[in-house]
Amino acid sequence: xxxxxxxxxxxxxxxxxxxxxxxxxxxxxxxxxxxxxxxxxxxxxxxxxxxxxxxxxxxxxxxxxxxxxxxxxxxxxxxxxxxxxxxxxxxxxxxxxxxxxxxxxxxxxxxxxxxxxxxxxxxxxxxxxxxxxxxxxxxxxxxxxxxxxxxxxxxxxxxxxxxxxxxxxxxxxxxxxxxxxxxxxxxxxxxxxxxxxxxxxxxxxxxxxxxxxxxxxxxxxxxxxxxxxxxxxxxxxxxxxxxxxxxxxxxxxxxxxxxxxxxxxxxxxxxxxxxxxxxxxxxxxxxxxxxxxxxxxxxxxxxxxxxxxxxxxxxxxxxxxxxxxxxxxxxxxxxxxxxxxxxxxxxxxxxxxxxxxxxxxxxxxxxxxxxxxxxxxxxxxxxxxxxxxxxxxxxxxxxxxxxxxxxxxxxxxxxxxxxxxxxxxxxxxxxxxxxxxxxxxxxxxxxxxxxxxxxxxxxxxxxxxxxxxxxxx
Amino acid sequence: xxxxxxxxxxxxxxxxxxxxxxxxxxxxxxxxxxxxxxxxxxxxxxxxxxxxxx
Numbered sequence: 348x349x350x351x352x353x354x355x356x357x358x359x360x361x362x363x364x365x366x367x368x369x370x371x372x373x374x375x376x377x378x379x380x381x382x383x384x385x386x387x388x389x390x391x392x393x394x395x396x397x398x399x400x401x402x403x404x405x406x407x408x409x410x411x412x413x414x415x416x417x418x419x420x421x422x423x424x425x426x427x428x429x430x431x432x433x434x435x436x437x438x439x440x441x442x443x444x445x446x447x448x449x450x451x452x453x454x455x456x457x458x459x460x461x462x463x464x465x466x467x468x469x470x471x472x473x474x475x476x477x478x479x480x481x482x483x484x485x486x487x488x489x490x491x492x493x494x495x496x497x498x499x500x501x502x503x504x505x506x507x508x509x510x511x512x513x514x515x516x517x518x519x520x521x522x523x524x525x526x527x528x529x530x531x532x533x534x535x536x537x538x539x540x541x542x543x544x545x546x547x548x549x550x551x552x553x554x555x556x557x558x559x560x561x562x563x564x565x566x567x568x569x570x571x572x573x574x575x576x577x578x579x580x581x582x583x584x585x586x587x588x589x590x591x592x593x594x595x596x597x598x599x600x601x602x603x604x605x606x607x608x609x610x611x612x613x614x615x616x617x618x619x620x621x622x623x624x625x626x627x628x629x630x631x632x633x634x635x636x637x638x639x640x641x642x643x644x645x646x647x648x649x650x651x652x653x654x655x656x657x658x659x660x661x662x663x664x665x666x667x668x669x670x671x672x673x674x675x676x677x678x679x680x681x682x683x684x685x686x687x688x689x690x691x692x693x694x695x696x697x698x699x700x701x702x703x704x705x706x707x708x709x710x711x712x713x714x715x716x717x718x719x720x721x722x723x724x725x726x727x728x729x730x731x732x733x734x735x736x737x738x739x740x741x742x743x744x745x746x747x748x749x750x751x752x753x754x755x756x757x758x759x760x761x762x763x764x765x766x767x768x769x770x771x772x773x774x775x776x777x778x779x780x781x782x783x784x785x786x787x788x789x790x791x792x793x794x795x796x797x798x799x800x801x802x803x804x805x806x807x808x809x810x811x812x813x814x815x816x817x818x819x820x
Numbered sequence: 821x822x823x824x825x826x827x828x829x830x831x832x833x834x835x836x837x838x839x840x841x842x843x844x845x846x847x848x849x850x851x852x853x854x855x856x857x858x859x860x861x862x863x864x865x866x867x868x869x870x871x872x873x874x
Contacts, residue, residue: 427833430834431830434826434827437826437866611868614864
């Protein structure tokens with residue numbers, strides 16, 4: 348399929364050119380410039396990299412399938428994420444931005460180290476983050492590569508598609524660090540939004556008026572239905588509500604805007620991007636379901652099989668014009684790589700700054716870790732061993748124990764004992780609840796992990812404070 | 821004050837699907853969307869005030 352090869356070639360060339368061009372603005376020997384662009388990005392660039400990092404291949408694959416199968420409740424789930432993120436950015440985020448300037452933070456975990464004074468305790472958080480996010484990144488590569496390989500008459504094999512994602516990750520991170528990541532994210536964000544808009548326009552043009560009534564008959568237009576019970580809603584939303592705090596690749600983006608005004612612009616532009624992209628993804632799923640209910644399409648998706656929900660978008664692409672199918676497939680690849688490159692760079696910065704690396708080797712070690720993690724992700728994506736898939740599914744729950752550490756470190760209740768206790772209790776609990784099947788819990792496991800982690804932190808920190816107060820009297 | 825109001829509205833909008841359990845009417849969904857819009861408006865107002873210090 349010539350269009351696909353041509354589109355992938357153009358995509359690779361444009362992203363590489365933008366990344367290399369961004370080097371002109373970079374101080375290439377300065378690790379602060381490499382990891383956070385010397386805190387000097389504009390509001391628009393910060394917003395685009397925040398959006399492209401946050402919104403992964405899940406949007407046009409997972410969310411489309413979820414909307415198709417479960418209805419408009421999927422919109423409420425994704426809106427919950429957007430609202431909580433904007434609330435966090437408007438309150439917690441502004442304090443983090445101020446602290447990063449006052450104290451010179453480059454990484455999220457540096458904030459923890461500064462407040463707790465323990466390099467080793469912070470290294471545990473770095474390790475936990477890497478264990479959660481590296482498998483997640485590998486699985487991110489799998490979806491788009493499978494879609495590209497599955498496009499009718501595709502001349503691009505799965506391995507070639509994964510290799511393209513790997514090449515983009517390396518080029519965008521190594522060219523000029525976060526500058527090239529942010530600039531290429533901006534380009535990829537435009538690709539994501541414009542292709543998604545064309546996709547929903549094509550579907551809308553095909554949908555007859557009766558589709559809406561069919562959706563209502565199938566209980567897909569009420570936010571709470573047989574699928575979206577309050578239990579399921581909170582199980583889905585809890586990790587996402589706190590995503591802006593627990594995921595270091597987005598946390599670190601709070602350091603990037605060059606002024607308060609640019610910070611505000613970042614939040615405003617990001618929320619517009621998020622709202623539009625969310626509505627488009629949910630609409631694609633709902634319109635597709637409407638067409639299937641009317642008998643106008645046959646996607647062959649068995650609703651009883653959860654894994655099959657992810658096949659809604661690839662099945663829809665069989666019906667579109669080849670050029671549109673190629674554009675959507677490339678946009679999903681762009682969504683995945685713009686998330687992966689940010690994760691790789693952030694985890695590399697954390698290894699470089701928050702473990703035992705001497706100051707003068709930070710940049711060299713950071714770049715070496717970028718290459719190492721990219722290769723590991725590439726190899727995982729090629730073989731997708733079962734443990735990687737399991738860890739990727741558990742990643743959002745695994746990061747929840749970090750929630751109280753960041754919140755209370757920012758708001759002045761820092762305690763080394765509370766930190767260690769929370770990780771010692773929260774992380775095994777998250778892993779255990781993920782792997783032990785068949786448990787009938789009174790609360791979703793995500794809510795349980797978040798509540799236990801916050802309670803552990805608060806109790807131990809208050810005890811620690813009381814003990815210190817008694818000793819000093 | 822504005823920050824407290826923002827946090828209350830955000831918490832309410834996140835909890836609303838649980839509060840409205842069993843209510844499948846479009847009115848409750850409209851209430852949810854309205855609360856979401858109010859929360860976003862409060863967040864922007866709070867941010868604008870914060871940015872004035874620049």
